[in-house]
Amino acid sequence: MPLPTTIDGFHRAFALVQPEGLVGYINGGASEGLTVGRNTDAWQGISVRPRMLATAGAVDTSVTLLGQPEAHPIMIAPMGFQELLHPGGGRLVAQAAAATQTLYCHSTFASAGFAELESVDGLHWWFQLYAFADWGFTLALVDRAIAAGAGAIVLTVDLATLGLRQRDVDSGFTLRGKQVVPCLAEAGAPDPRLAPMWASLHHDLTWDSLAEIVAHSTVPVVVKGLLRGDDALLAVEHGASGIIVSNHGGRQLDTALPTAYALPEIVEAVNGTASVMVDSGIRSGLDVVKAIALGADAAFIGRPVQWGLGLAGAEGVQRVMSLLLDDFTRSLVLVGARSVSRLDRSIVAMPSHAAFRN
Ligand SMILES: Cc1cc2nc3c(=O)[nH]c(=O)nc-3n(C[C@H](O)[C@H](O)[C@H](O)COP(=O)(O)O)c2cc1C
Incomplete structure (x- = not known):
């Protein structure tokens, strides 16, 4: 089957070939999924x-x-469980990133461990951290x-609890709790299977927790999931050292502000x-141009990579990245x-409804 020639083509073809429950897990959002749609509408508007x-x-x-030269500002967002989508998925995404000079x-x-990342030549990567109660x-x-x-180190802060994933409730989709999470196993977790690790996530982070991670880390720390x-x-x-303006792709809190509208306030x-x-x-290279015009230094791509x-596999991720980079x-x-x-x-003109009041 020839690969799609547009990002939307990938979206539609993915939904045709993968099981319905998995498609719902990847594409779905919190509650009624309003923010998922508003995110893309906002960039396009x-x-x-x-x-x-x-x-x-x-x-x-x-x-x-963060002081390092990169070939371009389009990056791959952190997403877990790539093995669900393709055998060896965790490693394949890293390989496709290296092949397209993508951070x-x-x-x-993620489905690949640290050791596998170390073996990918030329890969520039950051680590997204979910904190644990331990x-x-x-x-x-x-x-x-x-x-x-x-x-x-990219500390995700918008998971104080898991958002209501209504599509998963309706489809009965669940992640396989018995699978081992490679990075957690390599870091020495006593029981690195998904279910116990998920149950031991730290849901009470404060700004002091961030300061402790910054004090401990020898590389810059970035906070992911801010909207204000x-x-x-x-x-x-x-x-x-950095902030990722994000509403988790609309997966956490429905009607959260679209990031295109949150970005200018944060830049200021x-x-x-x-x-x-x-x-x-963000679904096109033009969306990335708009994000940078609004003051962003770079943009992350989530679902299109999935x-x-x-x-x-890796060829599909490379094609998605090439389409975005060409655009x-x-x-x-x-x-x-x-x-x-x-x-x-x-370079950009915001629609009048992007100016919000609180
Ligand atoms: C299937 C899936 C898994 C995700 N897993 C994580 C994760 O493990 N850690 C994290 O910080 N964000 C995770 N995210 C959120 C992404 O990093 C990113 O914020 C979001 O997907 C960007 O929106 P987009 O998909 O509309 O491009 C996940 C998103 C999806 C769709």
Whole structure:
């Protein structure tokens, strides 16, 4: 079967070939799934004000993230359990990331362990941390990730409890609780099977928990899951080097603010004191151009990577990344900014309903 030629084509083909319960788990959101749709609508609803005759010559997609040079600003978001989508899925995503010079964020619940990541040549990766009630083990996990080469620790903070995944309730889909979680096994968890580890997640994190992780870590710490400027300021005050504006792809709290609308407030609050990244609903290179014009340093892609993996393994993920990167390069040229640094706020026009009051 030839691979789809659009991201939406991957979306539709994925839903045709995978079991309904799994499709619901990957694509579904919290409660009624309103934020899932609003995320993508929000990016698409931003208009572009292209400049003409502004730049010439070669396109430069390179960026610097947390002090490190990267080939481009489109990154793979952390997502667990890739094995459900393709045998060896955890390793295949990492390989596809390396092949497309994409920075990869590896989930605590990913299907590949640290040792497998270490064997992927040329891979740039960060480790997404879910904290555990056993704080000593949490810090051991941080140490193991850094020893394996993680360039940053990404602490996810929007899982104070699991959101209501209504599609999973209706379909009866559950993750296989007996499977071993490789990163947790390698970090020395006494019982690294999913069910007991999931039950021992730390659900009472505070800003002091962040400060403790920052104090312990020898690499930069990024906070994932913020939607408010005041929270972003607190994150910086407690030592975060970066912030990921995210509503977890609409999977946690329904009607949470679309990230395209949360981003400007956070960029303004942080005011250059930390890197700002964004995810949730980003489905094209043009969406990434809009995110950077609004002040983001980079953008993460979630579900489209899963669609690629589920359809065609590493080749599918590479194709998804290539489609996004081609669109990003083309969009840079068309908006009149042939390097990422030339994107600015004047390139985008927000719809009037994006201005919210509280
Ligand atoms: C199947 C799936 C698993 C996920 N697992 C994690 C995870 O383990 N850790 C985490 O911080 N976020 C996780 N996320 C959220 C993603 O990192 C990201 O925030 C979100 O998918 C971005 O939105 P998008 O899918 O609309 O691009 C997961 C998302 C999906 C769809």
